[in-house]
Amino acid sequence: MLSLVHLKVLAAVARHGSVTEAAAELHYSQPSVSHHLARLEVATGAKLVQRIGRGIRLTPEGQLLANRAAEILGRVDAATNELAAQVGLRAGRVRLAANASTLSTIVPAAAAALAGAHPGLELSLFDRHPAESLDMLRQGEIDIALVYRHADAPAEEEGFRLAHLRDDPVYLISQRPGDSLANHRHSAWIGGCEHCQNELDAACRHEGFTPRIASHSDDMVVVQSLVAAGIGVAILPGLALQAHRRPDIHATELTGRHRQIYAATYGSPPDPPAATAVLAALADAAASSTTPRRTTRRNDG
Known part of the structure; x- marks a missing residue:
């Protein structure tokens, strides 16, 4: 049976390409990380890692599971934040990624409004290009992505929900x-x-x-x-x-x-209260920007 601990270990190994560095990040011993990987291989019935010299690399099956592990862990983190936010917005954290121009104009105005209306809400910000932001959103690493599109740009893949903020x-x-x-x-x-x-x-x-x-x-x-x-x-x-x-x-x-500026979220609606509050603040800030x-x-x- 897969466990979150096993997936957490695999995701760390995938990020670092090293049992030693994964162990350091997780504050585990190296034998403990190796044990979790072995248990995960038994549970899945698949070879997930290969020894390459003194290091390791993921097999195609291992990389597939690692990608899903990152998404699952991100969703668990998001669910934890949503649950905290459900309590009247007295607590909770919303993670937002945006490119430099929106992060230095629309976002600060929205953050100031949120600080006054919801002082218990924590807004964590990341400076990223749209493609990186959408990838983080898909993996569950953030809750909202501010992105831009041109009129002739292809539509985003299924799963993303876009709210138009302004041109x-x-x-x-x-x-x-x-x-x-x-x-x-x-x-x-x-x-x-x-x-x-x-x-x-x-x-x-x-x-x-x-x-x-x-x-x-x-x-x-x-x-x-x-x-x-x-x-x-x-x-x-x-x-x-x-x-x-x-x-x-x-x-x-x-x-x-x-350019068309959008606030992107991922998955089925509705958004949790904290994310809904941030989306409303972004819309107000975008409408008032000059x-x-x-x-x-x-x-x-």
């Missing part, structure tokens, strides 16, 4: 006011993450060219500094400019280009 306009970042994408078909561009790069490619393709990526950065501060130094041009979402805005760069809104000033609107879409 976030996209801006061309350059040294000239009233600029346009077409003016920069031969310019050097600053690329970002995979999703940002897809967004940039689509916008430039609409203008009949492919951007020449000369530099890369996911950091909104770095991107604006590079643009101000004349190293290249870039595009950024409005929330990034709301979080940080240099006075020596110009932002031109690209009409028809925007677009960046000193911008020019231009139809490049």
